[in-house]
Amino acid sequence: MQLPDKPVLLIIDVQKAIDHPRWGVRNNPHLEANLRQLLERWRQRGWPVYHVAHDSTEVGSTYRPGQWGNEFKPEVQPRAGEPIIRKSTTNAFLGTGLEKELQENGLSTLVICGVITNNSVEATTRMAGNLGFRTFVVADATATFGKRDLRGKWWNADDVHHLSLANLNGEYATIVTTDELLKE
Incomplete structure (x- = not known):
């Protein structure tokens, strides 16, 4: 696998909120x-890193601004110069200016990781593909939680993740692993 020059590492919603027990x-x-x-590899190579933060407008959300859950997890703390995209929907492109910023900087390849696979990761990836970005999703650098379907059947987190x-x-992206990217 060959990544082009300046692939963007787009880290979605890796905030303390995901550690709350309500998620399961x-x-x-x-x-x-x-x-x-x-993150270490991208920074070593001087490749662009974009952090996406979810600012929920829902009362009681673990992602609500001003609460502990809205903070980035320590493993992915942004550094000076790394853009932070703040969103209030599942899609990192919707109402954020992300598309324009990427285009203005000549960035056309996205490597997407983060949470929640079947929510913000999937919504953002679908939009990226539809907008014409060359898009990769890192299977083992994304995660989700279990979910009940409309028939009442419970699907464990691993099944939900792989179906997403x-x-x-x-159609929208190429699915890769961390090891594949580290070989670049």
Whole structure:
């Protein structure tokens, strides 16, 4: 796999909110370690890193601004010069200026990671693909939680995660692993 010059590492919603017990059991216990490795590699190469933060407008949300859950997790703390995109929907492009900023900086390849796979990661990836960005999603640097379907069946987090990645693979993005990217 060959990444072009200046691929953007787009880290979505990796905030303390995901550690709240209300979310339940998360898949991918290696999320933070893989994110740390990717972030280190991107910074070593001088490649662009964009952080996306969810600022929920819902009362009682673990992502609400001003609460502990709105803070970035320590493993992905932004550094000076790394853009922070603040959003209030699941889509990092909607109402944020992200598309314009990427285009103005000549950035056309996105490597997407973060949470929640079937929520903000999937919504942002679909939009990125539709907007014409060359898009990769890092399977082992994304994570989600279990979910009940409309028939009442419970799906564990790993199943939800893999179904979401299957939705994205091919049409909207190429699914990759941390190891594949670290070989670049």
